[in-house]
Amino acid sequence: MRDENNIVVMEGVTFTYPGAEQSVLNGVSLEIKRGDFVAVIGGNGSGKSTLCKTLNGLIPHYYVGDYEGNVQVNGLDTLKHNVAQLSRHVGYVYQDFENQLIRPTVLDDAGFAPLNYGFEDYMERGRRALRLVDLQCDPKEFIWQLSGGQKHQLALAGAISLDPDILIIDEPVAQLDPSHAGKIYDLLRNLNEFHGKTIIVIEHHTEFIAEYCKTVVLMDAGRVLWSKPVKEALRELRQLEASHIFPPQVTQAAAKVGESGNVQGTGRTGEGIGEYPVTLEEAVQYFGRFQGEHREEREGEGEAVDPLGSLEIVNSTMGLGDSISSENSINGSEPVIEVKHARFSYRTVTRERKIVLDDVSVTFNPGDLVALVGNNGAGKSSFLKLITGVTKPEAGHVRVKGVDTLRTPPEQLADMVTYIYQNPEEMFIEDSIRKDVEFFLKARSVQGYERKVDDILESFGLTELQHRDGRLLSGGQQRRASLAIGVAMNPSVILLDEPTANLDIATRKDITRLLQQLNRHVETVIVATHDMQLVAEWANRVIVMHQGRMIRNGTRESVFADADLLELAGLTAPQILELSRSLGMPQLCYTVDEFAQRWKAAGRREALAHGVCT
Amino acid sequence: MEYVRKLMDRVSVEGVKIELLNTAYGNGDTFLAKLDPRTPFLWYLYFGIAPWFIHDVILLFGLFFLMALTTMMSRVSPLIIGILCLGLLSQAGYLLIVSWLFGGGGETILPLLKLTLKLSVISLASITVFCSMDPEKLSDGLLSIGVPKQVSFGIAYGYRMLPSLLEEYHHIFLSFRLRGKAPERHGILYLRSIVYFLKIAVLSFYPLILSIAKRTRTTVEALETKGFSYAYQSPEVKRIKLSHMKFTRRDALFLAVSVIYVAALYVLAAQFNL
Incomplete structure (x- = not known):
């Protein structure tokens, strides 16, 4: 007999999209318990979204491909019930959730499904859904006036308006800034714990998985490899790595430190190799235990033997510790970009003016790798656009290499400045990658551009894809192509808007690597981003924006060490940095490698000191 | 420059x-916007079609005046008005040139201007109806x-x-x-x-x-x-x-005023044509 506790039972499900040659699902068998909070993980193309679409009947009813197997959802056979019937049991929030909002106003959209199902009280149901997702705005507000986070909440409201037992959310974190992502997960937890919903998320961010989920399902090449409790799952480091999933930073750190066989550095084998921490709290305990031992032993030895203090070397070898020449250039040369008292505002639909940049003054010099951070709507994109010349400051001025943007059309500034869109698709104006990369050079009739294009395509790994249409590539390939388009313009300044958004972590690492190579081609790189790991690993100068002003302009240290600032600007420091802070290490660690290196070095010193003492 | x-x-x-x-x-808060959508449809049935069959200049001017009033009431964006004016002006201009080229005089231009007047009444009626409704x-x-x-x-x-x-x-x-x-x-x-x-x-x-x-x-x-x-x-x-849709007193008032106005216009026009 079927287990009543299972809300989803899949048996031997195989599916091939119509017209495709390879099957996307290859005999998937899976059981999901009622009330569970499941994360489905796996590399790109492993079949995660397809798996989820078999649950609400889109497969096999809407996508009529080759389908085999049996799926039971809440006791219903998906073959015998149509999408509309199954949708009352399964709510679905897409990754590109904006396209799932159908009606023009908030309450209308939330109540759309109940209306279609003929509920007299559809408005009330819509309102209830809005309350459940805690969307606090005028119910008559137009959806294009909402922020990205609010739109996601609304999509969620639409999905739960029919009060389904199962909710599927495809990559909630990808499109949202970290504080909004946290909010969405808090909501999901609330729905899971207090309203008994079974939640299924497709997720790459293992730090969120560790904190919120209960079960992890790993997929690879259309198969479910396993389904395990979250802690156990995240400790399967080797298998995760094979699927390009990166475990939480703290887990990676514990593994790195443990690799040499001595968690504590003193030669004692770590007793809990299988017990790697997966959340920050666990990690603080895990590492703190050994640190505690150090501390006790160290007491009375004075400051001189502080095991973690003498590691500035690590910092300077990474080329990041040098003080930032934020206002005066290093060798007296001209600043690359000079912004003085710039002001910018735009008209809203209600014909009011909204000020986005208010009296901003800043200069950028050769060699600056700038991260521009701050929550959505802080004015980051508007600032970048001022530098490109597509928008002009209302007051003050912006000069790029001495050229005033006010009097210069963007076409002319393009010889010096490249702007890379957040959404790479908006950069594909031709029908193949190669033509897109050529566009700028061809327009300027550069001699022998073909060779140059070949080289660039090669260095971005796009040679194979050069004749494909950019829009049909995967997210990571699109991002690489957009970078290649930018580099082909041979600019002095590259501006990037959210270059790592929407990517799985493996691709993100790839892009970070490409960004690190950019400064060989360009003088100044400015990146507007929410990705604090990117900030920590890449930038040598960080600017924090808040409500149209720059509230901090300095080093990584000056930003990440300032908890109030982080709070005000809605930023979340990388987990590894929080760990080093919580452990009271004298210097904050920005990467896992840095942490492991320091921890081990401290251990060795400790061992040495220990040896001398005894 | x-x-x-x-x-x-x-x-x-x-x-x-x-x-x-x-x-x-x-424009959700104007008088017209608060009408039941069926009322403007009914209203449009007359004002969108009747002008084609009216040849009396006084009547047409009267209708034009009413349409201008309702257009103002619906607080249409200047962009739309601009486009409309551009269209009407260029049409009038072209009529002028054509009639001049083909040796016509005042007697050819007048009926052509009448057509322009008809068109503007109908255009304004359309704008009133479709711009006042979201x-x-x-x-x-x-x-x-x-x-x-x-x-x-x-x-x-x-x-x-x-x-x-x-x-x-x-x-x-x-x-x-x-x-x-x-x-x-x-x-x-x-x-x-x-x-x-x-x-x-x-x-x-x-x-x-x-x-x-x-x-x-x-x-x-x-x-x-x-x-x-x-x-x-x-x-x-x-x-x-x-x-949620229902006729209210507002709808009745709007239709009644329109009917009375048009009736009065006919009376006026009839007196002039005597």
């Missing part, structure tokens, strides 16, 4: 987007008079997509500018620059079409999961959806 630049700054894609949205949704109201109204559900849904959805489409178009347009090369000299009467901009304005549509096609996939799936096609046949859903 400076004026042209300032004008170009003002006629930005962003500005057009705001005007369009305002035209569609921004797309939601319009689509509910159409649904209630028996237009198929797909059409009325399409209108509402089209407007919901409008801002994002314009935004995306703007981005693509800027992509062309950020990588392209503008002519170095503007040319006679800015001709070169105008040709350059027109060219990228047209080229920008191609990438837009492709990306819309991609977006639509999610939307269609979402419609499916939200039971849109499930509700398609159900008259019950239509009833619930339209249950």
Whole structure:
């Protein structure tokens, strides 16, 4: 007999999209318990979204491909019930959730499904859904006036308006800034714990998985490899790595430190190799235990033997510790970009003016790798656009290499400045990658551009894809192509808007690597981003924006060490940095490698000191 | 030169987007906007068609006056009025030239001007009706008079997509500018620059079409999961959806005033023609 506790039972499900040659699902068998909070993980193309679409009947009813197997959802056979019937049991929030909002106003959209199902009280149901997702705005507000986070909440409201037992959310974190992502997960937890919903998320961010989920399902090449409790799952480091999933930073750190066989550095084998921490709290305990031992032993030895203090070397070898020449250039040369008292505002639909940049003054010099951070709507994109010349400051001025943007059309500034869109698709104006990369050079009739294009395509790994249409590539390939388009313009300044958004972590690492190579081609790189790991690993100068002003302009240290600032600007420091802070290490660690290196070095010193003492 | 630049700054894609949205949704609090959508339809049935069959100049002027009044009441965006004026002026101008070329005099121009007057009455009536109703109201109204559900849904959805489409178009347009090369000299009467901009304005549509096609996939799936096609046949859903519509005293007042005004006009016109 079927287990009543299972809300989803899949048996031997195989599916091939119509017209495709390879099957996307290859005999998937899976059981999901009622009330569970499941994360489905796996590399790109492993079949995660397809798996989820078999649950609400889109497969096999809407996508009529080759389908085999049996799926039971809440006791219903998906073959015998149509999408509309199954949708009352399964709510679905897409990754590109904006396209799932159908009606023009908030309450209308939330109540759309109940209306279609003929509920007299559809408005009330819509309102209830809005309350459940805690969307606090005028119910008559137009959806294009909402922020990205609010739109996601609304999509969620639409999905739960029919009060389904199962909710599927495809990559909630990808499109949202970290504080909004946290909010969405808090909501999901609330729905899971207090309203008994079974939640299924497709997720790459293992730090969120560790904190919120209960079960992890790993997929690879259309198969479910396993389904395990979250802690156990995240400790399967080797298998995760094979699927390009990166475990939480703290887990990676514990593994790195443990690799040499001595968690504590003193030669004692770590007793809990299988017990790697997966959340920050666990990690603080895990590492703190050994640190505690150090501390006790160290007491009375004075400051001189502080095991973690003498590691500035690590910092300077990474080329990041040098003080930032934020206002005066290093060798007296001209600043690359000079912004003085710039002001910018735009008209809203209600014909009011909204000020986005208010009296901003800043200069950028050769060699600056700038991260521009701050929550959505802080004015980051508007600032970048001022530098490109597509928008002009209302007051003050912006000069790029001495050229005033006010009097210069963007076409002319393009010889010096490249702007890379957040959404790479908006950069594909031709029908193949190669033509897109050529566009700028061809327009300027550069001699022998073909060779140059070949080289660039090669260095971005796009040679194979050069004749494909950019829009049909995967997210990571699109991002690489957009970078290649930018580099082909041979600019002095590259501006990037959210270059790592929407990517799985493996691709993100790839892009970070490409960004690190950019400064060989360009003088100044400015990146507007929410990705604090990117900030920590890449930038040598960080600017924090808040409500149209720059509230901090300095080093990584000056930003990440300032908890109030982080709070005000809605930023979340990388987990590894929080760990080093919580452990009271004298210097904050920005990467896992840095942490492991320091921890081990401290251990060795400790061992040495220990040896001398005894 | 400076004026042209300032004008170009003002006629930005962003500005057009705001005007369009305002035209569609921004006038929800006017007297006309609060009418039941069926009332303006009824009203339009007369004012949109009758002028074709009226040849009396006094009557036409009277109607024109009423239409101008209702257009003002519906607080139409200046953009729309601008486009309308441009259309009417160019038409009048062309009529003038044609009649002059073919040796016509005042007696040919007069009937032609009468036609222009008719056209403006009808145009203003259309503007009054369609600009005072937001797309939601319009689509509910159409649904209630028996237009198929797909059409009325399409209108509402089209407007919901409008801002994002314009935004995306703007981005693509800027992509062309950020990588392209503008002519170095503007040319006679800015001709070169105008040709350059027109060219990228047209080229920008191609990438837009492709990306819309991609977006639509999610939307269609979402419609499916939200039971849109499930509700398609159900008259019950239509009833619930339209249950908020009802005629009020405001509607009666609006229709009554219009009828009295038109009746008075006829009396007046009849007296002049005696």
